[in-house]
Each structure stands twice: as C-alpha cells, then as structure tokens.
Amino acid sequence: xxxxxxxxxxxxxxxxxxxxxxxxxxxxxxxxxxxxxxxxxxxxxxxxxxxxxxxxxxxxxxxxxxxxxxxxxxxxxxxxxxxxxxxxxxxxxxxxxxxxxxxxxxxxxxxxxxxxxxxxxxxxxxxxxxxxxxxxxxxxxxxxxxxxxxxxxxxxxxxxxxxxxxxxxxxxxxxxxxxxxxxxxxxxxxxxxxxxxxxxxxxxxxxxxxxxxxxxxxxxxxxxxxxxxxxxxxxxxxxxxxx
Amino acid sequence: xxxxxxxxxxxxxxxxxxxxxxxxxxxxxxxxxxxxxxxxxxxxxxxxxxxxxxxxxxxxxxxxxxxxxxxxxxxxxxxxxxxxxxxxxxxxxxxxxxxxxxxxxxxxxxxxxxxxxxxxxxxxxxxxxxxxxxxxxxxxxxxxxxxxxxxxxxxxxxxxxxxxxxxxxxxxxxxxxxxxxxxxxxxxxxxxxxxxxxxxxxxxxxxxxxxxxxxxxxxxxxxxxxxxxxxxxxxxxxxxxxxxxxxxxxxxxxxxxxxxxxxxxxxxxxxxxxxxxxxxxxxxxxxxxxxxxxxxxxxxxxxxxxxxxxxxxxxxxxxxxxxxxxxx
Numbered sequence: 001x002x003x004x005x006x007x008x009x010x011x012x013x014x015x016x017x018x019x020x021x022x023x024x025x026x027x028x029x030x031x032x033x034x035x036x037x038x039x040x041x042x043x044x045x046x047x048x049x050x051x052x053x054x055x056x057x058x059x060x061x062x063x064x065x066x067x068x069x070x071x072x073x074x075x076x077x078x079x080x081x082x083x084x085x086x087x088x089x090x091x092x093x094x095x096x097x098x099x100x101x102x103x104x105x106x107x108x109x110x111x112x113x114x115x116x117x118x119x120x121x122x123x124x125x126x127x128x129x130x131x132x133x134x135x136x137x138x139x140x141x142x143x144x145x146x147x148x149x150x151x152x153x154x155x156x157x158x159x160x161x162x163x164x165x166x167x168x169x170x171x172x173x174x175x176x177x178x179x180x181x182x183x184x185x186x187x188x189x190x191x192x193x194x195x196x197x198x199x200x201x202x203x204x205x206x207x208x209x210x211x212x213x214x215x216x217x218x219x220x221x222x223x224x225x226x227x228x229x230x231x232x233x234x235x236x237x238x239x240x241x242x243x
Numbered sequence: 244x245x246x247x248x249x250x251x252x253x254x255x256x257x258x259x260x261x262x263x264x265x266x267x268x269x270x271x272x273x274x275x276x277x278x279x280x281x282x283x284x285x286x287x288x289x290x291x292x293x294x295x296x297x298x299x300x301x302x303x304x305x306x307x308x309x310x311x312x313x314x315x316x317x318x319x320x321x322x323x324x325x326x327x328x329x330x331x332x333x334x335x336x337x338x339x340x341x342x343x344x345x346x347x348x349x350x351x352x353x354x355x356x357x358x359x360x361x362x363x364x365x366x367x368x369x370x371x372x373x374x375x376x377x378x379x380x381x382x383x384x385x386x387x388x389x390x391x392x393x394x395x396x397x398x399x400x401x402x403x404x405x406x407x408x409x410x411x412x413x414x415x416x417x418x419x420x421x422x423x424x425x426x427x428x429x430x431x432x433x434x435x436x437x438x439x440x441x442x443x444x445x446x447x448x449x450x451x452x453x454x455x456x457x458x459x460x461x462x463x464x465x466x467x468x469x470x471x472x473x474x475x476x477x478x479x480x481x482x483x484x485x486x487x488x489x490x491x492x493x494x495x496x497x498x499x500x501x502x503x504x505x506x507x508x509x510x511x512x513x514x515x516x517x518x519x520x521x522x523x524x525x526x527x528x529x530x531x532x533x534x535x536x537x538x539x540x541x542x543x544x545x546x547x548x549x550x551x552x553x554x555x556x557x558x559x560x561x562x563x564x565x566x567x568x569x570x571x
Binding site for chain 1: 273337378491544
C-alpha cells in the first residue's frame with residue numbers, strides 16, 4: 001500500500017489515458033487524485049491544454065479521454081507527468097476548496113431496511129449508531145457507478161459493516177448505506193449491495209439541472225438525523241435548497 | 244424551424260431515441276449512452292442532411308413500424324433488414340422520400356442487429372445534460388427516459404420544402420461502410436490495445452487472444468457478455484479498486500467470461516480490464532447477433548490512435564457518394 005512517487009500512466013484504446021497514483025483506497029491518495037483532477041480541469045478551461053474531452057476521477061486513479069486528432073499520447077504523457085510533479089510542490093488544501101453539504105437522514109424502519117441488522121452486527125443502540133454516523137464530516141471520494149451515487153469516507157471503524165452478500169435489485173433514490181469503511185448515497189433508484197441504514201428526503205440528483213448534483217469529488221458531506229415529520233416536510237426538495 | 248409531430252409509433256419491440264452520447268458528466272456518475280453503432284447512426288443523419296449528432300431512432304432487433312405525420316426525408320441504416328413503405332420494399336443506407344400517412348415497417352434483421360432511422364431536421368426531444376440520448380436505467384433523456392411504445396408521437400424539426408428539395412438526391416453510403424455490418428456466420432474481429440490489468444491476468448490474456456467467444460443472449464446496451472474459454476486467473480484476483488470505465492473496455496469478472504462494455508456502461512467498475520477495444524470495433528461488435536462469434540486482435544496504442552482518428556473523421560463528416568438512381 002503506497003502512493004507512487006511518479007504516477008503510472010497507461011494509454012489504452014487509442015483515446016484514453018489511465019493515471020494511477022497509488023494502489024490503495026485512502027483519503028490521502030484520493031486527495032492527490034482530486035488535486036490533479038481540478039488542475040487539469042483548470043488547464044482545459046484556461047485553454048492551456050487542447051484535446052482532452054473528459055476527465056473522470058476515481059479512488060486512486062483518474063482517466064482522461066482525449067481526441068487523438070488533436071493530441072498524441074506522447075504529448076499527453078509529458079503533460080500528465082508535468083502536472084503530477086507540480087502537485088508535489090503544492091499545498092493540497094489550497095487547490096481543492098471543498099464545499100460542505102448537510103444532508104438530512106431518517107434512520108431505520110422502512111427507510112433503512114438493514115438498520116436493525118447493522119445494529120446487531122455493531123452491537124449498538126440506535127442512538128449510539130446515529131451519533132457515530134452523524135458525527136463525522138465525510139469526504140466525497142468519487143461519484144459513480146450510477147448517476148449521482150456518492151462514495152463517502154471514512155466511517156468510524158465501529159460502524160464499518162460489510163456489504164450484503166446478495167445485492168438488491170432495486171434500491172430507492174436517497175438511500176444511505178454502508179459498505180466497509182465507506183458510507184454512500186444513491187442518487188437514483190438502482191440495484192445495489194450496500195447495507196441500507198436510512199434515507200434522505202432531499203433530491204441529491206436532478207437530471208434536469210446542470211450540474212445534476214452539486215456535490216463534487218472532494219467535497220464534504222455531513223449527515224444529520226430527522227424525524228418522520230421533518231422527512232415529509234423536506235421530501236423532494238433539491239439539496240441546494242436545504243443548505 | 245419549429246417542432247412538428249412527425250412520427251407515430253405503431254409497433255415497437257426495443258427502440259429508443261439516441262444521439263452520439265452524453266459526454267462530460269461521467270465524473271458525476273452519468274453514463275455516456277448514445278447510439279450503439281455510432282457510424283451507422285451518423286450515416287443515417289448524413290443521408291437526410293442532418294448533423295452527425297442529431298437525435299434519431301435506434302431499433303434493436305428490428306420489428307418496428309411507424310406512420311409518417313408529415314412529408315419527410317428518411318434514411319434507415321445499420322443492419323440489413325427488409326423495410327417497406329406501404330408494403331413496398333425500399334432500400335436501406337439511402338435517402339427515402341416518404342409522404343404523410345405512409346407506414347414504414349422494419350422487419351427482423353438478416354445481417355446485423357441494430358437499425359437507425361433518421362428524419363430530416365432531426366428528432367426533437369428535450370436536451371438533458373447536452374444530449375438527447377435515452378438512458379433507460381436512469382429514466383432520463385430521449386422520449387421521457389424510456390423505450391418507445393405504440394402510440395408515441397415523436398416531434399422533429401421540420402425542414403422547409405425548398406431545403407427538402409435541395410437535399411433530395413440519390414446519395415448513398417459507400418459500399419465499404421455498408422459491408423462493415425457483420426454477416427451472422429462471420430467471426431467479428433475486435434481490435435483492442437492492452438488493458439489496464441494485464442499484469443494481473445498474466446498468461447490468461449493469451450487465452451482471450453487465442454480463442455473465439457460467442458455473444459450471449461443476455462447482452463444489452465450496457466455490455467455484451469461473451470462466452471468461451473474462461474480466464475481462470477480472474478477468480479483468484481483480490482477485489483480490485485474501482486476505476487473509470489468506457490465503451491470498449493473488456494472486463495473479466497470472477498467467472499472468467501469477458502464482458503465488453505457498451506454505450507450505457509456504468510461510469511466506474513471493479514472488474515479486471517483485460518483489453519480495450521477501439522471505437523470502430525465496438526460499433527461492429529454492437530451489430531453482433533446473439534450467438535455470433537467474436538475474436539480479439541491486439542494492436543498497439545499507436546495503431547489504436549490511428550484507427551480512432553480515421554473513425555472520428557468519418558463520424559464527424561460521413562462520406563457519401565452520389566448515384567444517378569431512382570429512389571422511392
């Protein structure tokens with residue numbers, strides 16, 4: 001488990017650069033991913049590099065999609081190495097300026113069908129668990145597999161429970177789950193294998209908006225518990241409206 | 244150009260509105276979507292005088308019938324299939340002038356699996372994140388985020404009569420483009436560079452390169468599942484860290500049977516990526532019929548770039564040929 005001194009860059013498919021910064025899922029390495037991600041976006045925006053079509057960050061790597069008519073992989077490679085070297089000299093906190101999002105959650109009952117099991121596994125009372133889950137500011141590692149799914153971490157070791165053996169075919173939008181050291185939120189209804197502890201009434205993903213979700217990689221999410229009454233009051237409000 | 248009701252769906256099995264894809268939102272988990280065989284889609288648009296990225300109808304597996312609600316120029320490309328206009332057989336890969344009230348019927352494909360129907364002016368649906376493509380799993384884009392069904396009325400930007408006449412000419416797609424559609428007994432050759440986890444898979448990569456695989460029935464717009472000699476090492480790999488994915492990634496899940504990611508691929512994935520196919524090959528693979536044989540051919544990153552350059556040029560500006568010929 002190390003963060004590489006120099007990123008490993010691999011060119012695949014004739015239009016893709018895969019850049020790996022480490023071989024671990026850690027907030028430290030992930031922060032480097034975010035810094036490089038935002039630096040590249042800035043360079044594209046300022047016209048300092050041409051031919052990059054899309055940049056997608058993940059846990060320990062990021063992937064650039066490029067137009068081979070406009071830039072060749074040799075040039076892109078030196079640009080990537082230059083950018084990564086530049087990052088070493090930076091104060092990471094100055095580049096990534098995370099926004100904080102507060103997200104209301106109703107825990108248990110029909111909103112968190114695995115909550116009872118999770119309390120059994122963690123040997124905790126409902127209040128103890130909620131206190132631990134809402135006490136931390138979580139970093140958004142990345143978004144993906146489905147639109148607006150946010151991967152957040154890390155949860156307190158005491159509430160880190162494994163994912164389900166058999167994923168559900170349908171998880172409602174807004175569901176909050178735990179899988180190992182991470183907690184996550186489903187932006188749309190989709191299949192999923194995370195243990196569901198609760199649900200937010202607010203819409204975190206709205207395909208009619210640009211961007212459809214205001215939470216970006218590297219941003220911070222803090223959950224807070226709400227009652228059933230509050231759930232109905234907040235139902236379907238967009239996340240921006242409740243900050 | 245205002246949007247006018249143009250097409251009424253009479254019968255549909257698996258058809259959706261697509262353009263060339265929804266780019267720029269994968270960092271937020273939004274898949275690209277878009278046409279499965281992009282070159283065929285771009286050609287359909289080009290034949291009716293539209294931009295390559297205009298929205299059109301993608302018909303998977305054929306069996307699609309519709310009525311024209313206005314006089315229109317149509318082009319139907321992709322799979323070789325019987326097409327009739329009011330029961331008269333017409334050609335694909337060419338420009339058709341179809342009158343209001345006429346019924347167009349697309350049969351089951353004989354060669355290839357996916358057809359594209361373009362209409363002059365392009366299909367008019369709301370643009371979601373800069374694209375008109377349907378993402379069915381997410382329920383957004385295209386026609387109300389879903390497959391088309393009987394009774395749906397589709398709008399399009401109607402082209403003025405003068406422009407319509409100006410466009411009308413016997414334009415056809417070059418033969419080599421039409422011939423790209425695989426015959427059912429062809430072995431499709433998918434050109435691919437090395438993948439991302441080649442080191443982890445070791446010699447098993449040769450299993451993938453030296454065997455033919457067949458396309459499984461449970462393939463869909465998300466991925467084409469292949470079946471053949473399994474890559475046994477895949478079951479012994481520790482859980483990999485999820486990485487961003489793309490159309491053309493050849494993933495090896497623990498059962499060792501490859502999956503080629505297609506247009507609706509999820510944005511990140513945790514399976515080993517053995518190879519990465521070039522886009523032109525993904526287009527051709529998209530046309531595979533269930534059971535069709537596939538083999539992989541490894542190419543260098545430079546060859547892959549060259550292949551994509553040619554492909555992107557053609558996709559942006561499909562080359563048409565003019566033929567003096569009577570058309571419907």
